[in-house]
Amino acid sequence: MQFPALSHHGGTRSVTGSCHQLHLSPATSLLIDCGLEQGGEAAPGAEFAPIGFDIAGIEALILTHVHMDHVGRIPALLAAGFRGPIICSVPSAKLLPLVLEDAYKLGVSSDPVQVERYLALLQRLVVPLAYEQWHCVVEQGGLACNIRLQRAGHLLGSAYVECDVRIDGAQSASRIVFSGDLGAPGNPLLRPVQSPERADILVLESTYGDRLHSGRSDRQQRLEAVIDRALADNGTILIPAFSLGRTQELLYEIEDILHRKALLNDGRQLPGDDPLQAIDWSRLPVILDSPLAQRITKAYRELHEFWNDEARQRLGEGRGPLAFDQLVCVDTHVKHQAVVNHLKSTGRPAIVIAGNGMCSGGRIVNYLKAMLGDPRHEVVFVGYQAKGTPGAVIQASEGAEGFVQIVLDGELFEIRSKVMSVSGYSGHADQAGLVEFVQAMPSPPRQVVLVHGEPRAKRALQRALEQVLVQSNASTSVFIAL
Structure with missing residues (x-):
């Protein structure tokens, strides 16, 4: 395997369950989101299932936002023994315990002692990170990884994650960007999304990759x-x-x-x-x-x-x-x-x-x-x-x-x-917004990996991106995550 490399533990078959692993070396990785599969794609009892993948070597969990389809498997991750930092934006750090406490009471136990113990563990692990500031998460010999959170406009605290990975001997750092869920323009409370400066690999959501929103203005x-x-x-x-x-x-x-x-x-x-x-x-x-x-x-x-x-x-x-x-x-x-x-x-x-x-x-x-x-x-x-x-x-x-x-x-x-x-209340960017997110990057990405969407939406977004990138003479490859 050539590093850095990606594997996916959710968010590839549908619009829920986002969970992506960024492998930095054979024994070192980061986890981006740890979401629960919901709706028709979810297996019976998914909320109580074990984590389903090896957590050895995962140095940190980085959260894009606190919707359950991005954080709902955190109890299973903790039950598997994960005790690394849970890094998220400052607003997400405040919202996460509220969301997970409610889910824990409904799905696991409402016993006050158990709930308090669970929340205390969660609070010890959560690391709030300011927007737009680089933060070192891994530094081991010749391996280093810094991350930065940028506003994603999806809900308060939402972020996309920039990861700069430097491996000993490489002339420059590789930048991998995870979009999380990108918001539609015109959110009445949130600041707008700004595209990344660059990305070697962009892991991009595709929830509405096959449609355009109407009715937001009125x-x-x-x-x-x-x-x-x-x-x-x-x-x-x-x-x-x-x-x-x-x-x-x-x-x-x-x-x-x-x-x-x-x-x-x-x-x-x-x-x-x-x-x-x-x-x-x-x-x-x-x-x-x-x-x-x-x-x-x-x-x-x-x-x-x-x-x-x-x-x-x-x-x-x-x-x-x-x-x-x-x-x-x-x-x-x-x-x-x-x-x-x-x-x-x-x-x-x-x-x-x-x-x-x-x-x-x-x-x-x-x-x-x-x-x-x-x-x-x-x-x-x-x-x-x-x-x-x-x-x-x-x-x-x-x-x-x-x-x-x-x-x-x-x-x-x-x-x-x-x-x-009443249409116009979608929290996700539509196809035009997703394409614009990529087009507005000063340097086009080398690869775009599409996740978090139904197969039809991903295929439609793949075609739309390939068309505009060819027109701009970019040599970007667009893949659908499997």
Whole structure:
């Protein structure tokens, strides 16, 4: 084997399970991400399975971000005996224990002593690393490896990883770049992605390598139109959303909508003949019913120094983009059930954000059971719904003739509520964004290795990259990881 070299322990068959090993020598390596396979590609019991590869010689685990498909196998890695540093960005270091504590309680044990022991071990191993600073992870005789984290724009703390590997006798260092998940442009909270200076090998995600996103520029206006309609119907808007990333984006944009409505409605009258002029926007509750999402949102607020300029400017103006007056946080199950019953029995409009994002579990299910049968209410999807999930069934009823039925917790329910999908909230770059990430590099990479995508998406991105690289006279080879 010629070093440095790559092997993959996930993220090659689908869009989950990212886990890549960078071999620096026969006995020394780094692990980039340690994610859990999810969805249809996951084997039964994947969350409890042993790590599945030899961890001897792994000097460090480097995390691109803290979504479960990139960190979900860390408990298995620790169980296998790994005690090396877990290196990640400063925001990721704060978010990682929240995400893994919740997963540990759900999948391993909720015993307080075990949870505390697990979190204490995790905290001892985590090494926060500032963006844009080189950090030495390996220095053994004639072998050295330095890494640097750069913003990836996917969610707070996300990074792509630059690895400079110098092997004794080589004239220069080899640079291997792992993209992690790259964000789409226009994220309301995050700073934009900047492409690497160079890469000998670029390991690139391909989640949306076969498509282009639409609707990002006007997604907030379409969300506002949904709120207008729900207010007119005295109904509740149910938004199934994942706790990390999507929820915080939604809160940020809802706060902006309500802020502008309050300015328009100064004096309790909207201009013109607007039928909503009698509505007091200041009394519209925005209900965040997810304990994990609340803890993560609190961490996002504390990490405001990592927000983009516009978001930090709003803080400077005295606004609370993630902590506004109309935001109601529901923590206990007793309060949750009381809110469900109240909204079902009254005609007061509200916005509810609850997990999980695909309606396959979590508190959103109780809201759906209570409200799907009432046309006053509306279910709004802002994220992908995997085939076979309750969310996909509900989403498919949008525009359907007659009433669609769905089974929730073993009971049959008719979908009489309105259903709406608001596009433009994807956290991943599309094909154009991925190609631009490569094209914008001052020096084109020698190799691009495509991971983290369905086979069709990877093949489409491979063709698109080959086309633009040939046009620019680059001698880059584009491979699909196996």
